[in-house]
Amino acid sequence: EVMRANAPGGLACGRYDVEGTDGQGRVVLRDAQGKLKRFDPSSIDPADKRDALRLSEKHRETIYEGDKVRWNEKDTARGLMKSEEARILMIQDGVVTVENRQGDTIELKQNDRMLERMGLAYALNMHQAQGDTRDMAIGEMHSAARNLSNQRLALVMMTRVRDDITIVTNDKDRLLSQIERNPGDKTSALETLGEKQVDEGKGKRTSAEFSPKIPEHLRAGRDSLAPLPNVARDSLRSVPQIDLPERSIERSR
Incomplete structure (x- = not known):
């Protein structure tokens, strides 16, 4: 298109x-x-x-009254926004009546482009789930999906649910191990092409012990240091402040 x-x-x-x-x-x-x-x-x-x-990609989708759908494109004039959900209210004489997220009713006739820009909303990926919150959910993660089974996306999945979530996976132990190894940080285009390499050791302490060197002139004992000058006790008395014009005006208010 x-x-x-x-x-x-x-x-x-x-x-x-x-x-x-x-x-x-x-x-x-x-x-x-x-x-x-x-x-x-x-x-x-x-x-x-x-x-x-x-x-x-073309594919056939069968919809029924009561189905939840999600738009993959927007139609601002009719209040149909991308990634928002809608509900199929009625299908009659080739006209599909939907209710958008705001509760408005819209009729989609045959050859309406928005009929091609909808998909069933019973499942969504974790990128689409950002910003959404549900009471309960079922999550699916596969241990072999190394780029998807990571800490960042797992955190997105967990924080989208208020009460309870069930994780379906092929191998629990392998999945947990994969998530622990992969933080999910994105690499730059230059790193992907191999034209740039990030120093993994940068910012890490190479030595297990902290043993700073003390300069020789600071190793001398107290007796070898020059004595501090004596300060007269009378010089530490507080000196009365002189009233400035601004201060006098402030006090008179």
Whole structure:
């Protein structure tokens, strides 16, 4: 799906089906009118931060009245926000009636794009769970998922639940060991490519003992040090303060 004008490769706004690739490595697309277009992915500017293209996978979803769904895109005009939940109220004559998070009722007719931008909301990943809170939950973690079974994501899962949570896993001991080893810290792009290496020993004490060296001039005894000058007791008397004009004005209030 092309989201904006002036997209890479001269593609116009709209939706395309990916048919495959040609001999030159270009992606073959079919537009809504059935015409084939070719697109070179290398024409995408990596410095362009604007979202121009969106790639999605087709799948069939069966919904029933009462189902909970979650939007994967937003429709601000109708109050349907990305990652928010909604409930299917009624399905009749090809029209799906939903209730959004604010309690508003919206009718989605056939070919409405928001019907393609919904998914069942009975399960969500831990990134989507951030900011959400439930009374009870069932969590799933696999010990072989080394990049997902880490301390940070486990903490997100635990703190989303008020009362009780059940963790389903393939091996409890291996999962706990994997979480203990992996804090879940993200690496930079340069670290991933191997162009930069972070010094793991930086900031750590290399010696188990703390034995600072004392300078020789400080090792001398007290007798060798010059005596401190005597201070007369009378010089320690408090000196009365002189009333300043500002202070006199303040006192008169």
